[in-house]
Amino acid sequence: MSPIIGTILLVSLSLALITILYLAVVVPVSPPAPYIGVSVAYSPHQPYYGDAGLCPPSTGACPTLPAVIYTISQLEAPAPSLSLIDLIFHCNNSAYLYGGLSAMTLTPSFPLPSPSSPQLATCGSFDPSPPVPVFDQLLYYQPLHAGEGQLTPGDEIVVYLHAPVAGSPAYAGAPPWCVAEVGACTLELLYTGSSGAVLLNVPLELPSPPS
Numbered sequence: 001m002s003p004i005i006g007t008i009l010l011v012s013l014s015l016a017l018i019t020i021l022y023l024a025v026v027v028p029v030s031p032p033a034p035y036i037g038v039s040v041a042y043s044p045h046q047p048y049y050g051d052a053g054l055c056p057p058s059t060g061a062c063p064t065l066p067a068v069i070y071t072i073s074q075l076e077a078p079a080p081s082l083s084l085i086d087l088i089f090h091c092n093n094s095a096y097l098y099g100g101l102s103a104m105t106l107t108p109s110f111p112l113p114s115p116s117s118p119q120l121a122t123c124g125s126f127d128p129s130p131p132v133p134v135f136d137q138l139l140y141y142q143p144l145h146a147g148e149g150q151l152t153p154g155d156e157i158v159v160y161l162h163a164p165v166a167g168s169p170a171y172a173g174a175p176p177w178c179v180a181e182v183g184a185c186t187l188e189l190l191y192t193g194s195s196g197a198v199l200l201n202v203p204l205e206l207p208s209p210p211s
Contacts (some may be wrong), residue, residue: 036151036189036199037074040207050137053061053113054167061206062101065173068204070187079150082143084193087157089139090186091123091175097135100131101151101189106140123185126175137172138188159187159204178204 046067049055055062082102089097099118106113119133137160144154161174178185182205189200 031066035074035076036072038070038200038202038203039073041069041071042206043069043158046160048060048160048172049121049140050134050160050167050172051170052166053163054165063168065163065165066161067173068159068161068201068206070159072151072155075153079152080191080193080199081150083142083149084191085151086190086192087141088188088190089159090188091126091178092184094121094123096121096123096185097138101141104135104139104141106110106136106142107146123175138174149188157187174204179206 032129044066045064047055047062048065049062051063055092066196079210082105083100085101087097087099087101087104088095097118103114103116103118113134115138118135120135124153129188138156139159142156144152144156161171162171162176163171165172172186182204185204185205187200187202188198191197
């Protein structure tokens with residue numbers, strides 16, 4: 001029986017070695033998610049693109065709202081594709097806005113969103129009047145270079161703060177408690193190309209003035 005047992009052990013070891021070699025060489029390993037750093041600034045008069053009637057693309061004469069601007073300041077190569085990044089705006093432990101980052105892109109020359117653009121959900125008891133269903137009435141993504149297709153240092157995510165819109169009965173922007181209560185609202189970028197790794201998770205708050 002010894003030769004038979006030895007043969008079985010040899011075959012088993014060979015299969016184990018082949019399996020290990022296959023896993024090491026053939027099975028791809030997901031690369032780590034790239035690191036992202038942001039700088040935060042406050043803008044008291046940021047152009048508001050959320051109402052095409054008040055902000056026609058031909059003139060660009062838009063009302064303004066206060067806003068917090070997140071600018072990509074650092075980016076570890078390789079730069080992630082916009083098609084692999086989701087944006088989530090958390091408000092009162094719920095996803096007030098969730099969608100692909102590229103679908104939330106606006107440029108000053110053509111600020112109109114498409115009919116299939118991501119829409120706002122609900123945030124606690126917050127009920128702006130009239131309803132604000134489209135992403136650009138809360139925030140928008142503006143790349144440094146239009147059409148680049150990848151996240152780039154200098155790209156911006158602009159989040160409006162709750163305020164009346166000049167020339168309209170509407171209010172827009174994040175609910176007022178987002179900045180009144182620490183951690184009530186957060187902005188998250190999710191990298192779908194690497195097992196749902198979180199690229200960025202920052203609270204919506206007014207940046208401290210420079211000392």
